[in-house]
Amino acid sequence: MDKLITGIKNxxxxxxxxxxxxxxxxxxxxxxxxxxxxxxxxxxxxxxxxLKSLYLTTISESQFKMVRHLQGFEFFSDDLLGxxxxxxxxxxxxxxxxxxxxxxxxxxxxxxxxxxxxxIDSFKAIRDLFPDEKTFKAFVxxxxxxxxxxxxxVFLVGEYEEQELTLLSxxxxxxxxxxxxxxxxxxxxxxxxxxxxxxxxxxxxxxHLFQISPVGIEVYPRMRPEGKELxxxxxxxxxxxGIPDLDEMLxxxxxxxxxxxxxxxxxxxxxxxxxxxxxxGAEKGEKGIFLSFEEPAAQILNTARHLGWxxxxxxxxxxxxxxxxxxxxxxxxxxxxxxxxxxxxKKVERFVIDSISSFENSVSDLQKYKDYLWALxxxxxxxxxxxxxxxxxDDPFSSLIVSKTQISLIIDNIIxxxxxxxxxxxxxxxxxxxxxxxxxxxxLREYEITPNGISILGKLDRADMLR
Amino acid sequence: xxxxxKERIExxxxxxxxxxxxxxxxxxxVSVNLLIERVVWEVSLEYKEIxxxxxxxxxxxxxRIAAGLEENPDLPVQDMFKKFITRYVAILAKLLGxxxxxxxxxxxxxxxxxxxxxxxxE
Numbered sequence: 350m351d352k353l354i355t356g357i358k359n360x361x362x363x364x365x366x367x368x369x370x371x372x373x374x375x376x377x378x379x380x381x382x383x384x385x386x387x388x389x390x391x392x393x394x395x396x397x398x399x400l401k402s403l404y405l406t407t408i409s410e411s412q413f414k415m416v417r418h419l420q421g422f423e424f425f426s427d428d429l430l431g432x433x434x435x436x437x438x439x440x441x442x443x444x445x446x447x448x449x450x451x452x453x454x455x456x457x458x459x460x461x462x463x464x465x466x467x468x469i470d471s472f473k474a475i476r477d478l479f480p481d482e483k484t485f486k487a488f489v490x491x492x493x494x495x496x497x498x499x500x501x502x503v504f505l506v507g508e509y510e511e512q513e514l515t516l517l518s519x520x521x522x523x524x525x526x527x528x529x530x531x532x533x534x535x536x537x538x539x540x541x542x543x544x545x546x547x548x549x550x551x552x553x554x555x556x557h558l559f560q561i562s563p564v565g566i567e568v569y570p571r572m573r574p575e576g577k578e579l580x581x582x583x584x585x586x587x588x589x590x591g592i593p594d595l596d597e598m599l600x601x602x603x604x605x606x607x608x609x610x611x612x613x614x615x616x617x618x619x620x621x622x623x624x625x626x627x628x629x630g631a632e633k634g635e636k637g638i639f640l641s642f643e644e645p646a647a648q649i650l651n652t653a654r655h656l657g658w659x660x661x662x663x664x665x666x667x668x669x670x671x672x673x674x675x676x677x678x679x680x681x682x683x684x685x686x687x688x689x690x691x692x693x694x695k696k697v698e699r700f701v702i703d704s705i706s707s708f709e710n711s712v713s714d715l716q717k718y719k720d721y722l723w724a725l726x727x728x729x730x731x732x733x734x735x736x737x738x739x740x741x742x743d744d745p746f747s748s749l750i751v752s753k754t755q756i757s758l759i760i761d762n763i764i765x766x767x768x769x770x771x772x773x774x775x776x777x778x779x780x781x782x783x784x785x786x787x788x789x790x791x792x793l794r795e796y797e798i799t800p801n802g803i804s805i806l807g808k809l810d811r812a813d814m815l816r
Numbered sequence: 817x818x819x820x821x822k823e824r825i826e827x828x829x830x831x832x833x834x835x836x837x838x839x840x841x842x843x844x845x846v847s848v849n850l851l852i853e854r855v856v857w858e859v860s861l862e863y864k865e866i867x868x869x870x871x872x873x874x875x876x877x878x879x880r881i882a883a884g885l886e887e888n889p890d891l892p893v894q895d896m897f898k899k900f901i902t903r904y905v906a907i908l909a910k911l912l913g914x915x916x917x918x919x920x921x922x923x924x925x926x927x928x929x930x931x932x933x934x935x936x937x938e
Contacts, residue, residue, distance in 0.1 A: 371911055460857060498851045500910050 350549050353466070353502050356394030357387075358567040359686070360542075363557055369549035370502050373493055373522060375472070377509035378529035383540055383561050384506050385415065386422070387529065388468050390565040391504070393424040395466060396433035403464040405455070407440040408474045424565040435462050439469060443478050448488060451475075452495055459499050466502050472519065473507030486518040493522040514545055524548040529559075539682065542568060558682035569683045572724040588699065588735045590622065591629030594805035598781055598790035603762055606733035607785060608726055612740045613766030617777060618798050619739040620644065622764070623701040624653060624660075625803060626737055630699040631663035637699035639671045640688060642679055642707035646671040656802050670695065679711040685721045689728055699735045706741040726759035742767070761785035766796075769809070778809055821885060821893055828897040829878040832869075835904065836876045842912075845873045851911075852876070855904045863896040 352367030361367045368374060376384045392402035406415065416436075419425045430436075442454040459467070469475075479485035496503050505519065511528060514520055526545035531538060541556040558569040589595075589602030596602045603609055611619045620643065627637035641649060649671055653660035663669040672691070674684060692700060702708065705722065712718040729736045738760070763782040768775050779796045781789045793809040839848045852871050859866040865888065868880035885891055909918075 494846055494850055497847065498854050498907070498911065500907065 352550070353391075353395065353400075354398070355391045356397075357390055357565065359557075359570050360566070360568045363544065363553040363568065363570050364547065365550045365552055367550075368502060368525060369547075371497070371500055372524035372547075372549065373496065373503040373505070374525035374527060375509070375520060375523045376504055376506045376527045376529070377511075377514060379510070379531070380508055382529040382531060383559070383566065384508075384529055385470055386419075386561055387527070387542075387566050388470065388504050388506055389415075389419055390422070390424050392434055392466055392468065393426065393429060396426075396429040399433075400465040401433050401435070401462060402466040402468065403435050403437060403458055403462055404468045404470065405437045405439040405458070407443065407469065407471050421563065422565050423563055435464070440475070443475055448475075448479055448484070451488070452491055455492070456495060459496075459501070464501060466504070467496065468504045468506060470504075470506035471508060472505035473509055482518070489519050489522060539680075558680075560683070569686045571682070572685045572689075572721050588626075588635075589629055590626050591632065592622075592625060592803050592805060594794070595779070595803075598792070598794070598805075599762075599784060600788050600790075603735060604785065604787055606730060606735060607761035608729060608736045608738065608759060609762040609764065610738050610740055610760045611764045611766065612742050614742050614768055617742075617766035617768065618796075618803070619741075619766060620649065620703050621652065621656070621798055621803065622766070623703055623737045623739055624649065625658070626735075627669055627699050627701055628653070628658055628660065628663060630735075631666075631668040634668065635698040636667070636695055637669050637701070638691060638695060638697050639669070639701045639703065640691075641671065641673045641703050642676050643703055644673070646673045649673075655800060656798070657800060658802070676707045676710070679707055681708055681712050681718065681721055685725060688725065692729070692732065692734065697734060699737075700729065701737045702739070704739040704741055706739075723759055762789075779805065818889070821889070822882065824893050824897075825878050825882045825885065828893070828901075829876075831897075831901065832876050832878065835901065836871070839908065849873070851904065851907060855900055855907065858903055859896065859900050862899070863891070865891055866896055866900060869900075 351370045352361075352364070353370050354361055354367040355364075376388055378384045389404075392400075392404060395402060416430075437458055439451060439454065443451050446454075455467075476485055479488060505523075507519075509517070509528075511530070514526060514528065520526060523546065525547045528543045528545050529540065530543075531540050540559050540561065542559050543556045544552045544554070553570055555571045557571050560567050560569075586605040587596075587600070587602035588605055589599070611622055613619050620641075624639060627639055630637045639649065644652075650660055650664075660669065664671070688702075708722070709715075709718050712721070726736075760783075762784045765780045765782055767778055767780075769778050770776075777796050777798075778793050780793045781791070783789075795806040795809060797804050797806065836848060836852075839851070843851070849871055852869070856866050856869055865881060865884055868884050870877040870880055881893075885893070
């Protein structure tokens, strides 16, 4: 089936390529939810592809105001008005000539302009102009029939509440229903779009985050774990840290394509271990990305330089990239998708998220966090990317706690960093709790981080240090 | 009106009735009549006389076109009807999607012999 490509970032992906042409779609949502901008974005994008749109306002917003508001968006262009984007006032006809004339006017406008897209905004607002529900229902069915024969994709925009979507007569004729709504989360006022119905195409279900930016509408598809069994080729190779003793403990490094958790208290060196893993890859010509939600890139660079590592060379040669997203700005709905986009684009072999604790803190819904992490893990495994997640252990002297949530199910390898007391000294100790499918050394080894790098020292010989 | 033209109109009326009946099975009478209304409008931009085509829930008739031919005997009836039918099927193909339209096209071919159908607009 032919599709109307909306051109809205990631929205066509959700729809499996676009909106089926000649479909009748309802765009619903409370006032201010972004309905008008959503549809306008589609028609201006379509206009750039040569499609013509007829935008009929009713009694909600004056065309004058609407055009003025749209001018701030990049998708808007004066040049397209009157030629590819034609505005009309259906509300005037309805008020002055009565509801009987509305279909006639619509048909005349279609014959005159031969549009590919027709929008009626607001469709809900014209309900009140009809004497009763029965008459409106008849109009809705006549309208749907009349529009169906003109090879037109239709958008009826209305301030419908979610519970109305199953009750009102106009929804019976809809091929597609897009519901837009807002929600307050921990730190952000968020906007979501949900496809309630879409005939003729499969689509990604659930709520998808969107934002209104100067570009227009940008959608961030919901990441969800796949129900089907994940099948991928298991590689036999190993990928090391370039820290001889640690690689030896891991039987020559981590298995290729696995996910590793490095958990530890603040200052234990999680970031440094993870960074070293990427630098070792870079030395071997493997691309890596370090995604930091904790320390800005400049701080990470300083740390690496202080340890004598050649980070600048790898950055300059494009084998390493450091991305920093402030924990204050971190929005997992948006960034989880962007992370995967970045990995796909850069074709990385090693990847670090420092730390997933920040990821966890940015989500109000713990189940959502687990879903995101699980989905991310699936995607990373499928791409055979060696990944390290770091996680903060709130009690640095605690027993070997991995993380608050039960994420160990998606983790193949676990490395624990912790502090111990020894004769009025604080020492750092490293242990490998788990390596999936391979042998690992079970010793607890002391380590230190000095200007010469990371050194793994001797085995911890006093068991009572773990108490 | 010449006997030949009268025969041609009768022939096309038979075709249109068959098309109407075959399409109504798939689309229902309301949609078929709306589609005819659209095609009449499009063809009327070239042949005003197509507006004399009568159609309602009971079917389709060329009686008024035949009567109008008495006043305008030079009307290229064949071209007008061919354009009508070709356009009708082309729109149908687009609206139903090409796979479904292929089925209808074959069905029409069975029922309406001798007309060339194109699912895509030239």
